[in-house]
Amino acid sequence: MTKYKQIIKDFIFTLFILVLTYFLSYYMQFVFDTDTLVPTLFVLGVFFISLWTEGYVWGVIASMAGVMLVNFTFTAPYFAIDLITPVNMFAALVMLLIAIMTSTLTTQIKQQEKIKAESEKERMRGNLLRAVSHDLRTPLTSIYGSSSVIIENYDSLSKERQLKLLREIHEDSQWLIRMVENLLSVTRIDGANTRVVKNPTVLDELIDAVIVKFNKHHPEQQVKVELPDEFISIPMDPMLIEQVLINILENALIHAEGMTELQLIVREEENNAVFEVLDDGCGISEERLAKIFSGYVGRENAPTDGTRNNMGIGLSVCSTIIKAHGGEIYAKNRPEGGAVFGFTLEMEEEDE
Numbered sequence: 001m002t003k004y005k006q007i008i009k010d011f012i013f014t015l016f017i018l019v020l021t022y023f024l025s026y027y028m029q030f031v032f033d034t035d036t037l038v039p040t041l042f043v044l045g046v047f048f049i050s051l052w053t054e055g056y057v058w059g060v061i062a063s064m065a066g067v068m069l070v071n072f073t074f075t076a077p078y079f080a081i082d083l084i085t086p087v088n089m090f091a092a093l094v095m096l097l098i099a100i101m102t103s104t105l106t107t108q109i110k111q112q113e114k115i116k117a118e119s120e121k122e123r124m125r126g127n128l129l130r131a132v133s134h135d136l137r138t139p140l141t142s143i144y145g146s147s148s149v150i151i152e153n154y155d156s157l158s159k160e161r162q163l164k165l166l167r168e169i170h171e172d173s174q175w176l177i178r179m180v181e182n183l184l185s186v187t188r189i190d191g192a193n194t195r196v197v198k199n200p201t202v203l204d205e206l207i208d209a210v211i212v213k214f215n216k217h218h219p220e221q222q223v224k225v226e227l228p229d230e231f232i233s234i235p236m237d238p239m240l241i242e243q244v245l246i247n248i249l250e251n252a253l254i255h256a257e258g259m260t261e262l263q264l265i266v267r268e269e270e271n272n273a274v275f276e277v278l279d280d281g282c283g284i285s286e287e288r289l290a291k292i293f294s295g296y297v298g299r300e301n302a303p304t305d306g307t308r309n310n311m312g313i314g315l316s317v318c319s320t321i322i323k324a325h326g327g328e329i330y331a332k333n334r335p336e337g338g339a340v341f342g343f344t345l346e347m348e349e350e351d352e
Contacts, residue, residue, distance in 0.1 A: 256281025
């Protein structure tokens with residue numbers, strides 16, 4: 001179905017350019033009383049057709065159609081086909097060569113871009129798989145170990161010990177659920193076009209939903225929120241952006257050692273909404289900062305105390321979602337101490 005849509009699209013574009021070139025040539029001939037500009041205009045039209053259509057066919061068809069139109073309308077004898085004259089034959093040959101050369105170059109460029117995109121996709125898939133396998137290993141091992149202890153020592157374990165092990169299983173299960181939610185968020189993005197379906201979303205409602213979900217899992221941590229006073233509506237997929245904000249907040253909660261204050265600030269900059277999560281913790285090392293959104297922080301950075309490390313997959317998901325929205329994501333250390341994670345989203349135009 002997509003192939004037929006592309007054929008129809010290329011046909012309409014080719015027809016539009018040929019008609020536009022024809023009437024423009026007719027107008028130029030009437031205004032300047034000369035035919036010398038006509039072949040140049042048709043060559044330019046063939047160039048655009050070859051550049052913006054798939055393959056060679058439409059450029060070749062456009063070149064032949066252009067030759068016929070020039071010969072029939074703008075070359076003596078007028079309103080008659082004459083391809084015997086050497087000048088007309090040379091013009092046809094030039095337009096055909098331009099179409100073939102342009103189509104060849106554009107086809108090669110598109111193929112190279114496709115190969116590059118596939119290579120980048122494979123690299124990201126590899127990073128994602130490494131991050132997932134690394135981040136899932138610890139909680140699964142913990143769940144298996146705790147459940148095994150309860151099963152094998154049920155009669156000898158005290159009630160307090162059983163509750164402690166069950167609580168650890170419960171926490172690890174919740175963490176795994178959030179991990180799966182991250183992965184499902186990525187699968188909602190169209191891998192071929194890397195686009196998301198955007199709907200106008202009220203900023204206040206989005207932030208309220210984020211804070212409620214975050215407090216449900218982390219009631220002990222308060223988040224200081226600063227929002228613009230005016231009404232703001234932003235085109236986005238609200239579920240995906242909620243996931244981004246929750247990931248960044250949880251990342252600060254886990255990794256910002258010594259943190260006493262966690263802030264969520266949203267402000268307007270020109271036609272962009274800037275979201276920032278700030279903490280006053282230990283900051284981020286320069287080595288980790290350079291690859292923090294890559295999806296894989298490396299085995300040398302893995303925790304050695306058995307704790308979970310969700311910086312890899314969580315922030316990789318954030319980067320994928322924001323890029324799919326056409327925005328930018330960044331992380332940096334604050335001069336006064338701590339770190340800031342932020343991203344930008346384009347806002348609606350005023351007339352909308």
